[in-house]
Amino acid sequence: MEYRSSSLVHTSLDLNSFPNYLPANHELQTMFNSYESNIIPPAKHEEVGDLTRELQRVNLENENLMKMVKEMYKDYNLLQMRLSDYMTKNPPQLADKQKSDTLINENSNSNSSYENTCQNPIKYQQTRPKISKVFVRVEASDTSLVVNDGYKWRKYGQKVTRDNPYPRAYFKCSYAPTCPVKKKVQRSTYDKTIVVATYEGEHNHQYPSRHEIVMSPCLNHIVTNDSPRLAIPTITLDLTTPIKSGSHTETQMALQQFLVDQMTSSLTKDPSLKAAVASAISGQIAKS
DNA sequence: CGTTTTTGACCCGCGC
DNA sequence: GCGCGGGTCAAAAACG
Ligand SMILES: [Zn+2]
Numbered sequence: 001m002e003y004r005s006s007s008l009v010h011t012s013l014d015l016n017s018f019p020n021y022l023p024a025n026h027e028l029q030t031m032f033n034s035y036e037s038n039i040i041p042p043a044k045h046e047e048v049g050d051l052t053r054e055l056q057r058v059n060l061e062n063e064n065l066m067k068m069v070k071e072m073y074k075d076y077n078l079l080q081m082r083l084s085d086y087m088t089k090n091p092p093q094l095a096d097k098q099k100s101d102t103l104i105n106e107n108s109n110s111n112s113s114y115e116n117t118c119q120n121p122i123k124y125q126q127t128r129p130k131i132s133k134v135f136v137r138v139e140a141s142d143t144s145l146v147v148n149d150g151y152k153w154r155k156y157g158q159k160v161t162r163d164n165p166y167p168r169a170y171f172k173c174s175y176a177p178t179c180p181v182k183k184k185v186q187r188s189t190y191d192k193t194i195v196v197a198t199y200e201g202e203h204n205h206q207y208p209s210r211h212e213i214v215m216s217p218c219l220n221h222i223v224t225n226d227s228p229r230l231a232i233p234t235i236t237l238d239l240t241t242p243i244k245s246g247s248h249t250e251t252q253m254a255l256q257q258f259l260v261d262q263m264t265s266s267l268t269k270d271p272s273l274k275a276a277v278a279s280a281i282s283g284q285i286a287k288s
Numbered sequence: 289c290g291t292t293t294t295t296g297a298c299c300c301g302c303g304c
Numbered sequence: 305g306c307g308c309g310g311g312t313c314a315a316a317a318a319c320g
Binding site for chain 1: 308309310312313314
């Protein structure tokens with residue numbers, strides 16, 4: 001796969017099937033027009049025009065890359081879903097025997113996917129517990145890493161993580177061990193007014209305090225489902241308040257970074273591809 | 289006094 | 305094996 005000169009690459013993808021998180025090119029055009037008429041001296045018009053067109057071209061290129069990546073991610077999840085279904089229908093009991101067989105087949109680097117995946121059947125059951133991420137806009141730099149979601153939580157750990165200066169807090173539902181639900185909460189690096197809560201599992205009881213659910217007025221939250229079945233295609237955007245243009249790019253960055261995390265973590269099986277994707281998208285982020 | 293938070297120790301999987 | 309990063313435990317402290 002080489003799409004180095006990607007502006008020449010026209011994929012057969014349906015480029016209209018995704019919401020566009022990127023700044024539109026017509027915005028650049030209007031920007032340029034207003035500048036041209038007001039600020040830029042006439043002598044520079046041509047130069048600015050060239051730069052603007054170049055910017056538009058690169059913008060389009062990045063846009064297409066982004067779409068390709070999304071398309072890849074979608075396909076990847078579709079495959080994973082099918083594989084997961086297949087594995088649940090055909091419980092792999094030959095795993096032990098298969099081990100010796102795959103040693104023989106080693107140099108055929110078999111992508112026959114059945115043999116490969118039967119070796120760790122447990123993993124596919126472990127990914128079953130439903131994981132969902134929630135982006136919550138919380139009141140200005142409130143240091144308490146608490147998301148008021150109506151449930152009662154017991155904090156059982158806090159760690160500093162590698163690529164985020166803010167610590168990550170670990171919670172269990174207070175009804176444990178009856179209720180197995182856990183959540184992780186960490187403030188986003190890219191928008192310090194957003195905390196990301198990652199829920200794992202489902203509660204087997206009612207809300208402990210139903211009246212306390214003060215879905216604090218100003219939180220627009222983004223809920224995505226991370227289970228293999230409904231991964232990316234069902235990202236739901238629940239923006240209870242329209243985003244102001246000021247925080248818009250910040251939110252975009254948080255969302256894009258989230259997408260980067262999703263995709264890269266999903267594509268770890270191919271390191272070179274992973275690197276390419278990561279650099280491509282971080283370029284995307286740097287631009288906006 | 290029961291519950292929750294804090295926080296270092298511990299564990300575990302992974303890459304070298 | 306070792307170190308690293310992420311996740312968990314549990315004793316002590318803090319809370320109400
Ligand atoms: Zn619960």
